[in-house]
Amino acid sequence: MIFGATGDLAKRKLFPSLYNLFKKEQLGRFAVIGVARRTLTNEEFQNNVKQSVNPDGAENSEIDEFASRFYYHSHDVTDSNSYAALNRLATEMDSHYGLKGNRIFYLAMAPEFFGTIAEHLKLDGLTETQGFKRLVIEKPFGHDLDSAKVLNNQIRTAFSEDEIYRIDHYLGKEMVQNIEVIRFANAIFEPLWNNRFISNIQVTSSEVLGVEERGRYYEKSGALRDMVQNHMLQMVALLAMEPPIRLTTDEVRSEKVRVFRALRPIKDSDVNQYFVRGQYGKGKIQDLEVPAYNQEEMVSPESNTETFVAGRLMIDNFRWAGVPFYIRTGKRMAAKSTKIVVQFKDIPMDLYNKQEGSVNPNLLVIHIQPEEGITLYFNAKRSGQSLNSTPVKLSYANKGIDGLNTPEAYEKLLYDCLRGDATNFTHWDEVALSWSFVDNISAVWENEKESFPNYESGTMGPKAADELLEKDGFFWWPVTDLDVETC
Numbered sequence: 001m002i003f004g005a006t007g008d009l010a011k012r013k014l015f016p017s018l019y020n021l022f023k024k025e026q027l028g029r030f031a032v033i034g035v036a037r038r039t040l041t042n043e044e045f046q047n048n049v050k051q052s053v054n055p056d057g058a059e060n061s062e063i064d065e066f067a068s069r070f071y072y073h074s075h076d077v078t079d080s081n082s083y084a085a086l087n088r089l090a091t092e093m094d095s096h097y098g099l100k101g102n103r104i105f106y107l108a109m110a111p112e113f114f115g116t117i118a119e120h121l122k123l124d125g126l127t128e129t130q131g132f133k134r135l136v137i138e139k140p141f142g143h144d145l146d147s148a149k150v151l152n153n154q155i156r157t158a159f160s161e162d163e164i165y166r167i168d169h170y171l172g173k174e175m176v177q178n179i180e181v182i183r184f185a186n187a188i189f190e191p192l193w194n195n196r197f198i199s200n201i202q203v204t205s206s207e208v209l210g211v212e213e214r215g216r217y218y219e220k221s222g223a224l225r226d227m228v229q230n231h232m233l234q235m236v237a238l239l240a241m242e243p244p245i246r247l248t249t250d251e252v253r254s255e256k257v258r259v260f261r262a263l264r265p266i267k268d269s270d271v272n273q274y275f276v277r278g279q280y281g282k283g284k285i286q287d288l289e290v291p292a293y294n295q296e297e298m299v300s301p302e303s304n305t306e307t308f309v310a311g312r313l314m315i316d317n318f319r320w321a322g323v324p325f326y327i328r329t330g331k332r333m334a335a336k337s338t339k340i341v342v343q344f345k346d347i348p349m350d351l352y353n354k355q356e357g358s359v360n361p362n363l364l365v366i367h368i369q370p371e372e373g374i375t376l377y378f379n380a381k382r383s384g385q386s387l388n389s390t391p392v393k394l395s396y397a398n399k400g401i402d403g404l405n406t407p408e409a410y411e412k413l414l415y416d417c418l419r420g421d422a423t424n425f426t427h428w429d430e431v432a433l434s435w436s437f438v439d440n441i442s443a444v445w446e447n448e449k450e451s452f453p454n455y456e457s458g459t460m461g462p463k464a465a466d467e468l469l470e471k472d473g474f475f476w477w478p479v480t481d482l483d484v485e486t487c
């Protein structure tokens with residue numbers, strides 16, 4: 001059951017991912033009930049689904065069969081009256097398709113509706129089913145720690161923690177899932193993965209896209225709640241966690257929670273020393289003029305909402321004490337790129353290059369998207385007579401090796417949820433701890449008007465983001481092409 005079935009997420013991510021699972025025969029027996037306010041017939045809804053999975057509209061019997069399993073129920077989730085009809089439709093689907101009462105409720109809607117829907121699902125009997133029941137909810141889970149607690153208590157009236165799947169689609173990305181395999185399946189990395197050998201770690205998730213038509217949501221969230229509280233902190237947790245004692249949901253989650261508990265809280269007085277915010281101005285993207293954020297639809301011309309965040313995180317435990325984790329994310333930046341750069345400490349002295357500062361540190365780069373893979377930058381002998389070193393690199397391109405398009409993140413997570421595997425979903429403890437970290441920052445920023453915009457569209461963000469590293473003696477490794485020779 002998809003609540004918000006006429007929305008952007010359903011159209012762009014959920015229907016195509018379900019179709020891919022259907023093609024791989026990983027869906028088994030299924031039916032989908034789409035729920036939203038606008039009135040649609042089943043046929044109109046099925047046509048929307050076909051359009052989403054097959055934009056060119058070519059005749060395709062497999063897609064017809066897939067779409068025939070989709071049914072629509074027009075319903076305002078705040079209206080108590082119509083859940084009973086929804087329950088009757090669900091029961092009808094159970095018997096028609098032999099679903100044994102197994103139900104997944106996917107809330108592809110704004111967070112303010114999550115509590116209402118969960119309470120009605122219970123009150124109106126939709127959770128009274130002989131099969132499994134699972135609730136999938138999108139980020140951001142709440143607006144801050146207090147609202148997240150209220151939301152969690154509402155949801156817990158209808159679902160137990162192990163029935164709640166808080167989706168963070170970055171955890172479904174192939175190369176994000178690869179972080180722990182790279183770390184824990186190789187003897188060469190784990191001994192070096194600590195403050196004795198690593199100088200700093202940089203996590204970038206930059207986007208070329210602007211806020212698009214999501215201004216109403218984004219004005220309230222900003223980059224801090226939209227990306228940092230979830231995706232960015234989740235990647236930091238995977239990079240910093242201790243090896244789990246076994247690869248079970250509980251063990252992996254408990255190690256991630258330990259990272260969040262070791263995150264050094266940012267004192268109010270330190271927020272602007274360690275965190276930088278930006279808002280994109282007008283500029284050029286692929287030679288096209290684009291407007292400033294505060295000229296976008298549903299955005300206030302006086303908006304104080306950040307579309308960019310850079311920050312320095314410290315993790316106070318024996319493994320990471322003293323190692324800065326730099327994160328940056330933003331909209332309308334120079335490239336769409338999510339990359340992790342692990343910069344190792346310099347060698348104690350450089351035997352091969354006499355000029356000062358010529359040392360090229362070893363880097364391990366994990367390319368999350370759009371290219372997927374790993375690059376190890378190290379130094380080798382420069383060819384010819386000289387006995388100088390030169391930077392070289394070893395690369396592994398994920399797509400090149402498997403020859404397959406790695407499954408879309410949502411496809412993997414939907415399949416995990418169908419199988420009851422919650423490993424790559426966020427647990428309440430992670431959500432609570434990441435909100436408490438982020439709330440300190442938003443509390444300061446919301447009370448200080450920033451002079452926005454402060455970076456041009458098509459750049460890598462405000463200058464202050466570079467100064468954040470410069471004051472520690474570092475710089476952002478360029479995400480476009482990490483060629484150490486040009487740095």
Ligand SMILES: NC(=O)C1=CN([C@@H]2O[C@H](COP(=O)(O)OP(=O)(O)OC[C@H]3O[C@@H](n4cnc5c(N)ncnc54)[C@H](OP(=O)(O)O)[C@@H]3O)[C@@H](O)[C@H]2O)C=CC1
Pocket residue numbers: 003004005006007008009010035036037038075076077078107108109110111138139140217
């Ligand atoms: N879009 C994206 O790329 C991503 C979105 N998300 C999250 O997913 C969620 C949905 O996002 P998105 O699809 O972009 O949002 P949209 O605004 O595009 O869609 C919202 C959906 O909710 C329905 N809806 C709104 N109010 C009600 C109501 N009272 N009763 C019933 N249905 C209602 C709308 O249909 P109607 O108006 O017909 O009722 C529509 O189907 C958000 O929480 C967002 O943060 C997370 C990651 C990425």
Ligand SMILES: O=C1O[C@H](COP(=O)(O)O)[C@@H](O)[C@H](O)[C@H]1O
Pocket residue numbers: 169207209226227338
């Ligand atoms: O959760 C979100 O993520 C997208 C970026 O996802 P990606 O898979 O394309 O990196 C972001 O655009 C959106 O604002 C945010 O809500």
